[in-house]
Amino acid sequence: MERKQFLRSLMVGIISTPILWEACKKDSLDAASSEAVTDSGSGTSSSTCTAAPTETEGPFPTKTPSGYVRSDITDGRSGYKLTAKITIANSNKDCIPIEGAMVDIWHCDAEGNYSEYGGSGMQSTNYQSVHFLRGRQITDANGLVTFTSIFPGWYNGRATHIHVHVYNAAGNSLKVTQIAFPEGAGTAVAIVNGYKKGMSGYTYNAKDNVFSDDTTNSEVATVTGSIADGFNLTMKINVPA
Known part of the structure; x- marks a missing residue:
């Protein structure tokens, strides 16, 4: 027993x-x-070799992008560090990397404001005389550009996003698009929590007027990292070249 x-x-x-x-x-x-994001989002414009969706430049495009060839676009704006690595590939040639393409990016600051605009209408704060969070880089042999910035804030009617305009070496426009961020518990968007604004009134990707039709999440980047160490964004954008 x-x-x-x-x-x-x-x-x-x-x-x-x-x-x-x-x-x-x-x-x-x-x-x-709750402390860090290790893997979030697709990080590619498509799982197949198709061109990224064309999106609006929005109301705040860079006025003279050729004047801001730089990798660090922070310009003293406060916020959590974001390193953005964007790869440009040719959707007309089996998505091979494009060397020598010009890539412009711009986005809002932690409070949801854009440089080069303001003083009336959509943005009451006047930032017309400054150029923060805007820059241009030329792709290397791997089709890669790298920008140092801050994690974008948000403003009414839009999800967190980054604008991208790709040109060929001759300066001809190849693609205007936007990059979305993963959302939900444990993502960088949730951890940053809208900085001081919080998330009350935030427009999520599913309701965003640009990203709401992105049923395959092809415009959603991969975002990893933490507040302490900074965040890393990777995205592949296929363009017809």
Whole structure:
């Protein structure tokens, strides 16, 4: 009788041990997710070789983009560091990387304001005389450009986003598009939490007038990192060249 009880207790211990381990592992992952994003989003304009969607430049395009050839576009704006790595590929040639393409990006600051505009209408704060969070880079042999910036804030009616305009080496426009950010629990958007504004009134991708028709998430970047170490965005944009 004692031997049966001993064997029964031994079997219970063997069965329960992996369950306890899985529970502990889940707790560790949940705790980590509140501090950092390790993998989020698709990071590509498409899973196949198709051109990225064409989107509006919006009401705040860079006025003279050729004057802002630089990789660090921060210009003293406060916010959590964001390193954006964008790869440009040719959708007409099996999506091989394009070397020598000009890539312009621009986005709002932590408070939702754009440089080069303001003082009336959509943006009451006047930033017409400054040029923060705007820049141009030339793609390398791998079709890559890298920008140092801050994590964008948000403004009424739009989800968090980055504008992109791609030109060929001759200066001809190839694509105007936008980059969306992953959303939901544990994502960078949730961790940043709209900076001081919070997320009350935020427009999510599904309701955004640009991204709402993106059913395959082809415009959503991969975003990793943390507030302490900064965030990293990667995106592949296929353009007809």
